[in-house]
Amino acid sequence: MKILVKLDELHAHVRANKWMRYFTTFIRLALVAGFLPAGYVKIIGERFTDLHNNQPMGHYLEALHHTGYYYTFIGYAQILAALLLLIPRTVVLGVLLYLPIILNICILSFAVRFEGSLLTAPLMVIACIYLLCWHYDRIKYIFPFTQPLVSPLPQNNKFPIRFFALVFAIFLAVGFTVMNMYKIVPRNTLSDCETQCDDSDNPEACKVFCESIHNNGQDLDKSLKIYEQALKNKRR
Structure with a gap:
């Protein structure tokens, strides 16, 4: 009380x-x-x-x-x-x-x-x-x-x-x-999305993510998986 x-x-x-x-x-x-x-x-x-x-x-x-x-x-x-x-x-x-x-x-x-x-x-x-x-x-x-x-x-x-x-x-x-809180976000347009790629650890993987979202129409989870796979391929 x-x-x-x-x-x-x-x-x-x-x-x-x-x-x-x-x-x-x-x-x-x-x-x-x-x-x-x-x-x-x-x-x-x-x-x-x-x-x-x-x-x-x-x-x-x-x-x-x-x-x-x-x-x-x-x-x-x-x-x-x-x-x-x-x-x-x-x-x-x-x-x-x-x-x-x-x-x-x-x-x-x-x-x-x-x-x-x-x-x-x-x-x-x-x-x-x-x-x-x-x-x-x-x-x-x-x-x-x-x-x-x-x-x-x-x-x-x-x-x-x-x-x-x-x-x-x-x-x-x-x-x-x-x-x-996020390493990468879709943003509103393809050009806006790609502006974050210059500061990315892997610009090419970032661009793959942006194209997956804005050009190919993939959902966010699938695009993130594509991004992670692109990162793995780059490290090899």
């Missing part, structure tokens, strides 16, 4: 800081901006990007575009989540709808190594988790524990330097991780 009391006290302390409230509003608006355009494109029935079908993410989005009302349903879900985030009384409901959608996009981005959302998707997931923590006082009642009562604290105008330093560190850590 002491842990719950400490959590409530910490939450009350954070909620009382005006800079934290400003930051939370910024996070909400940023998430709204991330889903409104994406949802609108799906509702009007347009393809989400101009990636060609041979590119792994482009292949997925093309198939998704042809799913009919399921594609439109995703658009309405994104718009609804964004609108719920705009209304203070429905923020928690909006986050609970937003989080599984963006988590799916995040995992998809990692699965197909799509650089377009390798950074933004995990940051948006973290932003959703932050909003859930911010509204801890609303969601804590779903846990099977006796909840202590903590009175609201007066407004605190002190700038939370440590918190924003932590936010900056998380941004750098996520950015560094996603930029270095």
Whole structure:
């Protein structure tokens, strides 16, 4: 129970800081901006990007575009989540709808190594988790524990330097991780893909990978196997 009391006290302390409230509003608006355009494109029935079908993410989005009302349903879900985030009384409901959608996009981005959302998707997931923590006082009642009562604290105008330093560190850590977690990625076009070959340990094997993706239309796993085989052949 002491842990719950400490959590409530910490939450009350954070909620009382005006800079934290400003930051939370910024996070909400940023998430709204991330889903409104994406949802609108799906509702009007347009393809989400101009990636060609041979590119792994482009292949997925093309198939998704042809799913009919399921594609439109995703658009309405994104718009609804964004609108719920705009209304203070429905923020928690909006986050609970937003989080599984963006988590799916995040995992998809990692699965197909799509650089377009390798950074933004995990940051948006973290932003959703932050909003859930911010509204801890609303969601804590779903846990099977006796909840202590903590009175609201007066407004605190002190700038939370440590918190924003932590936010900056998380941004750098996520950015560094996603930029270095893969030796090779398909990128959006053949020319973009081949730009990474100059810095590759084996430029020819890299070009084989890019051509396998963008010219031959092979899926990512098969193209990676072709790339690994090209590396082995080069070493012999």
